[in-house]
Amino acid sequence: MLITPGKLLAQIDSPEDLRKLDISLLPQVCNELRQFIIDNVSVYGGHFGASLGVVELSVALHYVFNTPDDQLVWDVGHQAYGHKILTGRRDTFHSNRTYGGLSGFPKRKESIYDAFGVGHSSTSISSALGMAVASALEKNLDRQHIAIIGDGAMTAGLAFEGMNHAGATDSNLLIILNDNCMAIDPNVGALKEYLTDITTSQTYNKFRDEVWNLLGKMSNFGKSAQEIVSKVEAVMKTAILRQSNLFESLGLRYFGPIDGNDISHLTEVLHDLKSIPGPKLLHCLTIKGKGYGPAEKDQTKWHAPGVFDKITGEIKKKSYTSPQAPKYQDVFGHTIVELAKKNPKIVGITPAMPSGSSLNIMMEAIPERAFDVGIAEQHAVTFSAGMATRGDVVFCNIYSTFMQRAYDQVIHDVCIQELPVIFCLDRAGLVGADGPTHHGLYDIAFMRCIPNMVVASPMNEQELRNMMFTAQLQSFQSGKHAITIRYPRGSGVMPQWETDFEEVKIGTGRKVLEGNDLAILSLGPGGNFAQKACEELRLQGISVGLYDMRFAKPLDEALLHEIFKRFDRIVTLEDGCLQGGFGSAVIEFMSDNGYNSNVKRLGVSDIVIEHGEPNELYQECGIDTAGIVRSVNEMLGAGVRSKRFVY
Ligand SMILES: Cc1ncc(C[n+]2csc(CCOP(=O)(O)OP(=O)(O)O)c2C)c(N)n1
Numbered sequence: 001m002l003i004t005p006g007k008l009l010a011q012i013d014s015p016e017d018l019r020k021l022d023i024s025l026l027p028q029v030c031n032e033l034r035q036f037i038i039d040n041v042s043v044y045g046g047h048f049g050a051s052l053g054v055v056e057l058s059v060a061l062h063y064v065f066n067t068p069d070d071q072l073v074w075d076v077g078h079q080a081y082g083h084k085i086l087t088g089r090r091d092t093f094h095s096n097r098t099y100g101g102l103s104g105f106p107k108r109k110e111s112i113y114d115a116f117g118v119g120h121s122s123t124s125i126s127s128a129l130g131m132a133v134a135s136a137l138e139k140n141l142d143r144q145h146i147a148i149i150g151d152g153a154m155t156a157g158l159a160f161e162g163m164n165h166a167g168a169t170d171s172n173l174l175i176i177l178n179d180n181c182m183a184i185d186p187n188v189g190a191l192k193e194y195l196t197d198i199t200t201s202q203t204y205n206k207f208r209d210e211v212w213n214l215l216g217k218m219s220n221f222g223k224s225a226q227e228i229v230s231k232v233e234a235v236m237k238t239a240i241l242r243q244s245n246l247f248e249s250l251g252l253r254y255f256g257p258i259d260g261n262d263i264s265h266l267t268e269v270l271h272d273l274k275s276i277p278g279p280k281l282l283h284c285l286t287i288k289g290k291g292y293g294p295a296e297k298d299q300t301k302w303h304a305p306g307v308f309d310k311i312t313g314e315i316k317k318k319s320y321t322s323p324q325a326p327k328y329q330d331v332f333g334h335t336i337v338e339l340a341k342k343n344p345k346i347v348g349i350t351p352a353m354p355s356g357s358s359l360n361i362m363m364e365a366i367p368e369r370a371f372d373v374g375i376a377e378q379h380a381v382t383f384s385a386g387m388a389t390r391g392d393v394v395f396c397n398i399y400s401t402f403m404q405r406a407y408d409q410v411i412h413d414v415c416i417q418e419l420p421v422i423f424c425l426d427r428a429g430l431v432g433a434d435g436p437t438h439h440g441l442y443d444i445a446f447m448r449c450i451p452n453m454v455v456a457s458p459m460n461e462q463e464l465r466n467m468m469f470t471a472q473l474q475s476f477q478s479g480k481h482a483i484t485i486r487y488p489r490g491s492g493v494m495p496q497w498e499t500d501f502e503e504v505k506i507g508t509g510r511k512v513l514e515g516n517d518l519a520i521l522s523l524g525p526g527g528n529f530a531q532k533a534c535e536e537l538r539l540q541g542i543s544v545g546l547y548d549m550r551f552a553k554p555l556d557e558a559l560l561h562e563i564f565k566r567f568d569r570i571v572t573l574e575d576g577c578l579q580g581g582f583g584s585a586v587i588e589f590m591s592d593n594g595y596n597s598n599v600k601r602l603g604v605s606d607i608v609i610e611h612g613e614p615n616e617l618y619q620e621c622g623i624d625t626a627g628i629v630r631s632v633n634e635m636l637g638a639g640v641r642s643k644r645f646v647y
C-alpha cells in the first residue's frame, strides 16, 4: 500500500530535485519527510527513533553536498530511512525490510547513494576515510567524504582506530557526530560524560559562537586570516575546556556542539565546513525520536517498536513473538537472575544490548553484577576474561553476529588461557528482517574450531535453562573450557518454561522420537521443525528417528556410533552455515570412524541470505518443516514405506 507523501516530498525523486528548492522550503521538507517516516514505519515496522532524529541532517546533507559524488556513510544505517526516501526510494519504501524489498540498511547494491553497506556499528569513519584517501590518490580534491556516526557507535574501538588514522592525514573527511545521548538503551561510558561536559560548558559555547561569527566574517579575507582565527579558537578551546578537546587532540578540527535538529543553522554550518580542508568533526545534538511524542519519551522502546497506531501510540504485538511462549532472551534474562541469586560469583556482561538481550532484567535486579560496556564487543570479551581470572562466573551475552567482531578475543584472551567464560549468543540463526548483516549463521563453525570451547544449542527454553545452569556449576567452572550457548531471536515453544534445573552432561544428545527408516540429527530449535516433519512423515508411512544432539562440540560419540550402526540414511539439521557447521562435524565423525552412511546436511548454504520474515527465510533454505519432509522423501525415494511401525 503506497502512502502518499506531502506536496514537496512528492516532487523529490532525487537530491537533485531537493537542491532546486529554495532554502526557505527546507523546514517544510523536513516536516513532510518526518511525517512520511511516521506514516510508513507505523504500518510496516522497522527502526524508528533514530531516523526521526536525523531528518534535518538527512535533508541538509543532501542539500549542501553534491551527492552521490560526495560520499555519505551512515553508521549502523538504522537511521537512514530519510536518506533512502530522498534518494529515489520514496515510492518503494513500503517494501523496507520485506522479502525481496528494500534493505533496512544502506546497501551499495541497492543505490548509488549508499556509499557503504552498513548494519554493524562504527565502520563509517574508517570507510569514509578510505574513500577520502582514494579520492586524493585520483587527484580528486573536491569530493567530500562524510561519516555520520552516533554517540553510541562512537564508543567502539573501530571508531577510534578510524579517527587515529584520519587525524594524521590531510584527508577531506567530515565526521558528523550525531549525539542524542542514546544507543538503543541510554549510552554509557566516559565518552558520554565527556560529550555532556562539552555540551553543557556554557563558557565554551559562548566563546565558540563568537569565534564562529568571526570565522564567518573572516572567510572573505582568505586562508591566512582563517588560519589565524582557527589557531585562536584552538588555544581558547583548550583553555576553556580545562583539557584539550579530545577530537582536536586526535588532529581533527572540532566544531560544535550545534543543534542538529535546526535545519537552517545546520545547512549554514555544513556549507561553511565544505570550504575548510582536512579532517574535521561536527558535533551535532539531536533528539532520538524527534517529532513523535511517545518516541521522544521512551527512546529505547521506540528504537524499533514494530507496527503501531500512529494516533494512539499503541504498539502492536511483534510478529516474532508468540502469545504462548516467552522470548528466548527473556528466558535468559530471568534465568541468569535466578542463578545469580544463588551463585554470588555470577556476573553478566552485554556490549550495549541490555534490552535486546534482556540482561536489563539482571541490571535491574542485581546492578552491581551486571555490566553494559557500550558498543565494544572486543572489550566485552576481554573484560569477561579478566573477570574470569578472578574466579567470577561470567555470562557474556553477545548477539551471534556481533560476536564476529570479537573473534580474536575469544581465542587469544579466553580459550588459549583456558578461562571458563559462558558466551550466550542470542540472535543465532536466521534473524529475519535485519538481513545478512545480522543473521547469526557462522558461530557454530567459528566457535567449533577453537580448542577449549564447548558449543551448545538448546532445542527449547528448558534446555536453555539447563545449559545455563550447568555452565555455572563448579564442575564446569573448574575445567578449562569456555562454552558457547547459542539461541535464536523470538519465542520458544514452552509456555511453561520455568522448569526445575537439571545438569546437562556436556557432549550428550537425546533421543526425541523413535524411528526405523532414517534418522534426523538436529542441533538447536530447528529440532521443533524436525519433530513436526516426523509427524507428517509418519502419516506417509515413513518412520523417522529424531535426535536432539544439543552439542556441536563435543559430539555425543556414543550416540553417534549407535545411530551410524543402525541407520544408513541420516539427515543433519542446523540453523547455521553448512560450511564447518554441525553437519560437517557429523561427517567428520563418520569419516574418522569408517562409517559410510548416506548423510544429507540441511542448513544455510554458501550464499548470502537476504532479509525477510523468518519463515520465508527458513523456507528458502529448506530448513522449515516442509523442507525437511521434502528432503527426507527425496532421500528415501518416493513411495518408500516403513518395514514396520514403531509407535
Ligand atoms: C557492532 C554492533 N554492535 C551492536 C549493534 C546494535 N546496535 C544497533 S544501533 C545501536 C545503538 C547505536 O547508537 P548510536 O550510534 O548512538 O545511534 P542512535 O540509535 O542513537 O541514532 C546498537 C547498539 C550494532 N548494530 N553493531
Ligand SMILES: CC(=O)[C@@H](O)[C@H](O)COP(=O)(O)O
Binding pocket: 076, 078, 119, 184, 304, 356, 427, 431, 434, 489
Ligand atoms: C540496528 C541494530 O543493529 C539493532 O537495532 C538490531 O536491529 C536489533 O536487533 P533485534 O531487533 O533482534 O534486537
Ligand SMILES: [Mg+2]
Binding pocket: 150, 151, 152, 153, 178, 179, 180, 181, 182, 183, 187
Ligand atoms: Mg545515539
